[in-house]
Amino acid sequence: MSAGNGTTVDYRVLPSDVAERMARIKDRDVVLRVENLGKIFAQRGRETVALEDINMNVHRREFVCVVGPSGCGKSTLVRILAGLEQASSGRILVDDKPVDGPGPDRGMVFQKYTLFPWRTVCQNVMFGLEMAGISKDESRRQAMQWLQAIGLERFAESLPHQLSGGMQQRVAIARALAAQPRVLLMDEPFSALDAQTRVRMQTHLMEIWRKIDITIVFITHDLDEAIYLADRILVLKAHPGRVEEVIEVPLSRPRRAEQMTSAEFQATKAHLESLIHTPAEETPDEFEGTEVPLLTLVTDVVE
Amino acid sequence: MSRMSGWALYGKVGRKSRVVLGGLSILLPLLLWSAVSYVPFIWHPQVLVTDPGGEDYLEEGMRMKRADFERAVQEMHAAGQKAPEGVAVNPVYLPSPGGVFSAFVQAFVQPDSRGPEKSILQAFWHSIQIIFWGFVISSVIGVPLGVLCGALPALSRLVEPSVDFLRYLPAPAFGALMVAILGIYDAPKIAIIVIGTLFQQILVISNTTRKLDFGLMEAARTLGARGKRLMFSVVVPGILPDLYRDQRILLGWAWTYLIVAELIGTSSGITWFITQQARYQHFANVYAAMALIGIVGLGTDMLLGFAARFLFRWKQETE
Numbered sequence: 001m002s003a004g005n006g007t008t009v010d011y012r013v014l015p016s017d018v019a020e021r022m023a024r025i026k027d028r029d030v031v032l033r034v035e036n037l038g039k040i041f042a043q044r045g046r047e048t049v050a051l052e053d054i055n056m057n058v059h060r061r062e063f064v065c066v067v068g069p070s071g072c073g074k075s076t077l078v079r080i081l082a083g084l085e086q087a088s089s090g091r092i093l094v095d096d097k098p099v100d101g102p103g104p105d106r107g108m109v110f111q112k113y114t115l116f117p118w119r120t121v122c123q124n125v126m127f128g129l130e131m132a133g134i135s136k137d138e139s140r141r142q143a144m145q146w147l148q149a150i151g152l153e154r155f156a157e158s159l160p161h162q163l164s165g166g167m168q169q170r171v172a173i174a175r176a177l178a179a180q181p182r183v184l185l186m187d188e189p190f191s192a193l194d195a196q197t198r199v200r201m202q203t204h205l206m207e208i209w210r211k212i213d214i215t216i217v218f219i220t221h222d223l224d225e226a227i228y229l230a231d232r233i234l235v236l237k238a239h240p241g242r243v244e245e246v247i248e249v250p251l252s253r254p255r256r257a258e259q260m261t262s263a264e265f266q267a268t269k270a271h272l273e274s275l276i277h278t279p280a281e282e283t284p285d286e287f288e289g290t291e292v293p294l295l296t297l298v299t300d301v302v303e
Numbered sequence: 304m305s306r307m308s309g310w311a312l313y314g315k316v317g318r319k320s321r322v323v324l325g326g327l328s329i330l331l332p333l334l335l336w337s338a339v340s341y342v343p344f345i346w347h348p349q350v351l352v353t354d355p356g357g358e359d360y361l362e363e364g365m366r367m368k369r370a371d372f373e374r375a376v377q378e379m380h381a382a383g384q385k386a387p388e389g390v391a392v393n394p395v396y397l398p399s400p401g402g403v404f405s406a407f408v409q410a411f412v413q414p415d416s417r418g419p420e421k422s423i424l425q426a427f428w429h430s431i432q433i434i435f436w437g438f439v440i441s442s443v444i445g446v447p448l449g450v451l452c453g454a455l456p457a458l459s460r461l462v463e464p465s466v467d468f469l470r471y472l473p474a475p476a477f478g479a480l481m482v483a484i485l486g487i488y489d490a491p492k493i494a495i496i497v498i499g500t501l502f503q504q505i506l507v508i509s510n511t512t513r514k515l516d517f518g519l520m521e522a523a524r525t526l527g528a529r530g531k532r533l534m535f536s537v538v539v540p541g542i543l544p545d546l547y548r549d550q551r552i553l554l555g556w557a558w559t560y561l562i563v564a565e566l567i568g569t570s571s572g573i574t575w576f577i578t579q580q581a582r583y584q585h586f587a588n589v590y591a592a593m594a595l596i597g598i599v600g601l602g603t604d605m606l607l608g609f610a611a612r613f614l615f616r617w618k619q620e621t622e
Contacts, residue, residue, distance in 0.1 A: 082521075082525050083524075083525070084521050084524065084525070102521075102524040102525045102527075102529075103525075103527060104525075104526060104527030106525065107525060107526070108521075108522070108525040110518060110521070110522060112518045114516075114518045114519055114521070114522035116519060116522075116523075116537065116540070116541070117617050117618070118540045118541070118543075118615075118617045118618075119540075127523070127526050127528075127536070128526035128527055130536070131523075131526055131527040131528045131532055131536070132527055159616075159617050160617075161617065172522075175526070176525070176526070179526050179527060185525075
C-alpha cells in the first residue's frame with residue numbers, strides 16, 4: 001500500500017486487521033436497532049421532513065459516528081434516540097426491546113454544559129445512581145470510582161463552574177456512564193471546546209471506551225473527529241435526512257494521532273467531503289441573498 | 304483622588320466609588336433636610352408667635368404665615384402698641400431631623416404605653432404579626448402552586464388566566480368584602496395582604512420556574528429522573544436562588560399592602576399610630592414611625608440578601 005499518495009488508496013478496502021475486527025464486531029449482539037425511523041416537523045401548517053426511513057444497527061461496544069451537512073437532522077436523530085423527542089414513524093430497540101421516552105439505558109452527553117451547577121462534581125456523577133434508587137453511600141462509592149477513571153477525583157468536591165469546559169465534559173461523560181447505560185449518545189460533545197482540548201478529549205474518550213463495555217453513538221460535524229473515533233460512520237444527507245452511506249473506517253486500533261496523516265485517513269476524508277459538500281446537494285441556505293453591499297460606493301475614491 | 308468611576312454609560316463602578324456613593328445617597332438627603340430645618344433663611348415660611356404683643360387675635364405658640372405676621376407687626380407699630388414677637392419656623396408637618404431622632408429614640412427608651420395609647424413599638428409589633436401571617440399564608444399556597452404552574456403547562460393554562468384577572472383587581476377593593484366575611488379585627492387585614500401578594504406570587508414564581516435551563520431538565524431525564532424525583536432533584540434546587548429573590552421582592556410588596564390592610568375594620572398597628580399622631584400634630588412621631596418601617600423593611604431585605612450569598616454560593620459565582 002503506497003503511503004502518501006491518497007488517490008491510489010480506496011477507502012473501502014479495509015486492511016486485514018481492521019476487516020477482522022469489523023467481522024468480530026458484526027458477530028456481536030445488536031444493542032441499538034433503529035427501524036424505519038422518520039420525523040416530520042409540522043410548523044404553521046407546513047410539514048418538513050427532517051428524517052426519513054433511517055435504519056441502523058449498532059453492535060455491542062461499537063463506536064458509530066454520525067456526520068452530515070448542517071440541517072440533515074443528525075441532532076434530531078440523537079435526540080429521538082435519547083427519547084427527548086418523539087419519532088413520527090418507525091421504532092427504536094435497545095437489546096431488542098422497543099423504547100419510548102428517555103431512560104437510563106441510553107445515557108447522553110450534550111453539546112452544552114449540563115452539569116447541575118448546585119451539585120458538586122461527585123454529586124453530579126451520583127445523580128443517575130440516586131435516580132435508580134441506589135443508596136447515598138453506594139452511589140458515592142461508585143461515583144468516586146468513576147471520577148478516578150476519568151482522573152478528576154481531586155475535584156470531587158468542586159462545583160462545576162470551577163472547572164474548565166473540557167473537565168466539565170469529562171464529568172458529564174462520567175455522569176452518563178455512572179448510570180450504566182447500554183448506549184452512550186453524544187451530541188457534538190466537544191464542539192464547544194478549543195482545538196487542543198478537543199484532541200485531548202478525543203483521546204481520553206477512546207481510553208475510557210477501551211476500558212469499559214459501552215456502545216457509543218457520536219454526532220459530530222468534524223470529519224477528522226469522526227474518522228479518528230469511529231468504527232463505522234453513518235453519513236446523512238439533508239432534505240430530507242436520509243442515510244447516504246455507511247462507511248467502515250479503514251484504520252486499525254488503538255488509534256494514534258499519526259494515523260491522521262495516513263493515506264487511508266485522507267482517502268476516507270476526501271470521500272466524506274465529497275459526500276457532504278457536493279454542489280448539487282447544496283440547498284438554499286441562510287447566506288443566499290445577503291451579498292455584502294458594495295462598500296466602495298460610499299468611499300471617496302481618489303485615483 | 305482620581306476621578307470617580309462609574310459615570311460612563313454602562314461603565315463599572317470601583318469599590319471605593321461604591322462606598323462613597325452609597326454613603327452620599329444617605330447623607331445628601333439628610334443634609335438637605337438639616338439645611339432646611341436648621342438654617343433659618345432657607346424656606347421657614349411661617350412664624351411661631353412667642354409674644355402676642357398688643358394684637359388681640361394672636362396667641363403664644365400660634366403659627367402663621369410670615370407675611371401676615373409682618374402685617375400684624377406693622378399695624379401694632381402704627382397703633383403705637385407693643386409689637387408681637389416670633390421666630391421663623393417651618394410648617395408643623397416638617398419637624399427637624401433632631402426632633403424625629405429624639406422621637407425615635409424615645410420609642411425605644413420609653414416603650415411602655417401611656418394610658419390607652421399604644422407605644423410605637425407595640426403598634427409596630429402588631430403590624431409585623433399581620434404581615435408575617437399574610438406573607439406566610441400567601442407563600443404556603445403561592446409558592447407550590449407557582450412552581451407547579453411553571454413545570455406543568457396544563458396546570459398553567461388552567462390556573463393562570465383567572466389569576467391574571469384577579470391580580471388586576473386592587474387588593475383594597477376587597478376590604479369591605481373581607482370585613483363582611485371575616486369580621487373587623489386581624490383576619491380581614493391578613494386577607495388583604497394575602498390577596499395583594501398571592502396572585503402576583505403565583506405568576507412571578509411560575510415564570511421563574513419556566514426559565515429553568517431546559518438542558519438541565521433533559522440531562523436529568525436521560526439519567527432516569529422523572530416525576531416527583533425530577534421535581535425535587537432538579538426543578539426545585541435549580542430555581543431556588545431565583546425563587547428566593549422573588550420572595551424577597553414579594554415581601555416588599557406585602558409591606559405596601561400593610562398600610563391599606565390596617566385601615567380596614569378597626570384601624571390598627573403602625574398605621575393607626577401614624578394617623579393618631581398626625582391628628583395630634585405630633586409629626587416627629589409620624590416620621591419616626593415611617594422611618595421604622597423603612598429601616599425594618601430594608602434591614603430584613605439586606606439580611607436576606609446577605610444570607611443568599613451563603614445559601615446559593617454556586618449561583619453567586621456563576622453570574
